[in-house]
Amino acid sequence: AQRVTQPEKLLSVFKGAPVELKCNYSYSGSPELFWYVQYSRQRLQLLLRHISRESIKGFTADLNKGETSFHLKKPFAQEEDSAMYYCALSGGSGNTPLVFGKGTRLSVIA
Amino acid sequence: DAGVTQSPTHLIKTRGQQVTLRCSPKSGHDTVSWYQQALGQGPQFIFQYYEEEERQRGNFPDRFSGHQFPNYSSELNVNALLLGDSALYLCASSLRGANEQFFGPGTRLTVL
Numbered sequence: 329a330q331r332v333t334q335p336e337k338l339l340s341v342f343k344g345a346p347v348e349l350k351c352n353y354s355y356s357g358s359p360e361l362f363w364y365v366q367y368s369r370q371r372l373q374l375l376l377r378h379i380s381r382e383s384i385k386g387f388t389a390d391l392n393k394g395e396t397s398f399h400l401k402k403p404f405a406q407e408e409d410s411a412m413y414y415c416a417l418s419g420g421s422g423n424t425p426l427v428f429g430k431g432t433r434l435s436v437i438a
Numbered sequence: 439d440a441g442v443t444q445s446p447t448h449l450i451k452t453r454g455q456q457v458t459l460r461c462s463p464k465s466g467h468d469t470v471s472w473y474q475q476a477l478g479q480g481p482q483f484i485f486q487y488y489e490e491e492e493r494q495r496g497n498f499p500d501r502f503s504g505h506q507f508p509n510y511s512s513e514l515n516v517n518a519l520l521l522g523d524s525a526l527y528l529c530a531s532s533l534r535g536a537n538e539q540f541f542g543p544g545t546r547l548t549v550l
Contacts, residue, residue, distance in 0.1 A: 332480070362535050371442075372481070372528065372541040396440035414480050423469055425494055428480030 330355050332390050334429035341405050349400040349432050351389075353413030359417040361391055361398040362426070366397050366412040375400075375413070385409070405436045440444040441466045442454050442531050442542035451519050459545045463531030469493075470512040471539060472504060472536045473528040481528055488534055516547075524549045 331354040340348055353359065363375040376384045378391040378398060389400045398415060417431045441463045451457050463470050469488045473481035483496035485491050487506035506512045510531075516523055529540035 362537075364541075371543045374538060374540075377538065408536065418479045422537060423482035423486065423488070423493070423532060424537065425486060426473075426481070426530075426539060427472060428473075428481070430478070430480050430517075 330359075330417065330419075330427045332417055332429035332431050334413075336432045338433045339415045340437060343407055344381055345406050346407045347400075347402045347409065347434065347436075349413050351398045351400065351429060352417065353396050353398065353415075353417050355396075355417055355419075355434075357362070357419065358424075359419060359434075361389070362385070362418070363389055363400050364416055365413045366414070368411070369381075371412070374381065382438045399411055407436050407438055410434055410436045442529055442540050444527075444529050444542040444545050445475055445541070446545060448546045448548075450550065452550050453519055454520060455507070455519050455549075456515065456517045457519060457547060459516075459527050459547070461512045461531075461542060463510050463512070463529075464540050466511050467531035467540070469532045469534050470506060470510065471530045471532070472512070472514050473530065474498070475526040475528055475544070480542070484514070487503030497544075519549045521549050523547065 338378040355385045365375045414431045415425045418424045471483040471486040483510040485495040492504045501517045526544045529542040532539045
């Protein structure tokens, strides 16, 4: 069964501290992994995807197939990073539905 | 480009009623997917439309149905509403063959 687990509902960090949002997945095959972000009163938007291997807004995420994880990291948190973050997977071939985790609310304290 | 648009923004219905939600995809996109997001949960896939046909479906009852029009816009219909149908309904559009989906702002449905 396809499943995405985000163990933390809420993560609070101080401004300038490192951030790691955890994501573990279960999938038999080669999934594509995503991080979506939802800022206050805004729509859900793609933050990054593992196949692009790029850094967006200072965030990076590495797919670890051995540990079936796709943790999101940022070395120095900013107040504007406060948002709801969702990890999601798709089946890898085109147009397969996204399976989301329950999300982690990141709160960056000044 | 306004991106994915959805209407209405909010909707209040009573149990047993029927509701229709609407979605216009991002310009150039031909595939529309619908998701239900209950409070405190991540979005859950309902179904996907391409070429005016339902192509994939999640674990939702037949009370949930949809339609896609020739201009790629889409509707989600829910019959015999239950209290548990109260949720944010998200529409996402994509290009056929691509996994990246663009989301609309959602329609907040409250069933009393």
